[in-house]
Amino acid sequence: MLARRFTIVCLLMSLFGMFFAILVAEAGRSPRSWDEANRLCRLACPTNLRH
Numbered sequence: 001m002l003a004r005r006f007t008i009v010c011l012l013m014s015l016f017g018m019f020f021a022i023l024v025a026e027a028g029r030s031p032r033s034w035d036e037a038n039r040l041c042r043l044a045c046p047t048n049l050r051h
Helices: 002-028 033-044
Strands: none
């Protein structure tokens, strides 16, 4: 019974750890170059070129 609870707790903690690692990795990643270009084009491109 104790081993079963320990196994469940370990599995839940590992899932939480993986989720937390994904959040940290996404927050620390620099923006991609095409995201920056898209944002700049929306702000600075002439309006007659956009459809």
